[in-house]
Amino acid sequence: MSLLLVIRIKGTINVRNDVKKTLELLHLKRKFNATLLRDNPNIRGMLQKAKDYIIWQEINLDKAAELFEKRGRTTGWKPLTLEYLKSKGINDFKELAKMLDEGKIALKNLGIKPYFGLPPPKKGIPRRKYTALELLDRMMQNGN
Secondary structure, rough: OOOOEEEEEEOOOOHHHHHHHHHOOOOOOOOOEEEEEEEHHHHHHHHHOOOOOOOEEEOHHHHHHHHHHHOOOOOOOOOOHHHHHHHHHHHHOOHHHHHHHHHHHHHHOOOOOOEOOOOOOOOOHHHHOOOOOHHHHHHHHOOO
């Protein structure tokens, strides 16, 4: 299995109810929210249903660890820290990403938010075709 990075790129205006429900199930309630999901046929079907509102791509463990480190949040919207992970028995962010990829943990059970609030991409969303990782890099440049 592998992890998928999913980013919502469109807002909520004129969204069909079934697509809106799918976006909520994917933890993508707002524009520029991102989430990490394990790749399986059920998730692929949900992604296909909401394809006009999201962008997705497989992500490597290093990039997932960086996303947890920079944008991860715990209950109460507090930043995810290394001390918090160690209190849960996880040594570092890369180990967290690896355990999520293998399906050994659920973020909700650790008290970690299953989505990431990202700032809008620096210099906007380009008109050309772009990948989710390119868009993530542009969003993380803002440093908000």
